[in-house]
Amino acid sequence: MSKHQKPHYAFAVLIGCCALVGMPAAMTINCAGIFLKPISAELGIGFSKIALSTTIMFVSMAVFMPLSGKLMGKYDVRLIAGIAVSLTACCLLCMSTFYSPYLFYFTGAVIGFCNTFTLYLIGPALINNWFKARPGFYLGIVMAFTGIGGMCFSPLGGYCISTFGWRVAYRIFAMIIMLVAFPVAVFILRGQPSDLNMIPYGSSASAEKDHKTYIEFNISPQRAVKTVPFLMICIFTAVISLATAGINQYIPSFVTSIGLSSTMAGSMVSIANAGNMCGKAMLGTLNDKNPHHALLTGSILGFMGIIFLLTLSRRGITFIIIGAFIFGISLALPVVQSAMFVRNIFGSKYYTQIYAYVMTITSLGSGFGAAVFGYSIDLTGDFSAMFVIGLIMVVIACISGTIALKTGKNLKLAWVKSGHEH
16 A cells, blocks of 8 residues: 555444444443343342343344345345444343343344344455455454453443442443444445445455465355355354353353452453454464464363363462453354354355354354353352363364364365366
């Protein structure tokens, strides 16, 4: 870019995607854990009952994902984003008035529908459309904002809960979404560079030469869903999303269970989300170079983080901080790694359609993680079983992801050898 050349509008779109992920999505997913204990205490219900609203949210994502994918292709992204953001804010505002867990279940379903756009579809789709150079790096930046949003809003929410109560905290979150995320969604986002008579960033011949792209291999959705790599990706995303999302939901409760304050619990969520932020940026960059190295890095660090929380947390706050941060890195795996698996193995032409199928599995895994670990806590009375289950699932995810890449390489070689799409 020359000295007087204007920045490409792709970076404005990048900022808009970051805002959607960092506010409505992060507040309803990454910050959900700080509300579990105060709501449970006030309403007199167990963790598993209130956490069921999170399960319903993720199941709703899975159910609505195919419909959401069709809506993305039919309507202007600004209209879709504006409705999703405003509905999320309305749900949080309504939740501040609830006294029955069943009402939380209803808003959980609505928020799940909204998050199919704000978390899973808009960011990856727009990055795919606007950036042809280093897509993994820019996707990592966008998805890192779930961590940045959690890191910023978890302590704010924890402070508001301690000072004003959880009901006021929900209202403050709703106000922030409407004042910041809504204008960004409506006035900044654009679906395609052609909407502004532009070409994607990095689409020049020099950028194509300097950066790895994935346009050479384009496997159709009908062919992709019948392959071993697709099955392995689904297994990977199911178990890793179940493990990471489930444990992340209960970090605040785990911290308070060993005698620390609610404010400190909120801070631990922020530390985990800082790891999430770093992990997504790091894994996005690593995926542009070597997807298997990215997979191994995220899996090993996630395993180590759980070990720290399980075995060393009672030895002092330092070990909890280290464990929460390292574990947070693995939170990047379900979204970033799954997205790059799809792009790397199946190509970019049908990326959004295939990715929507995979994200359906991710949503189910994340939702059941909250329920499975909630019941394990209620049954055992502590958090040890949760961490052990998480360790097993990280190992399974690493193995299935490795198989996906290996068989995907064979699939691409067969595709090239045949000289046409299967």
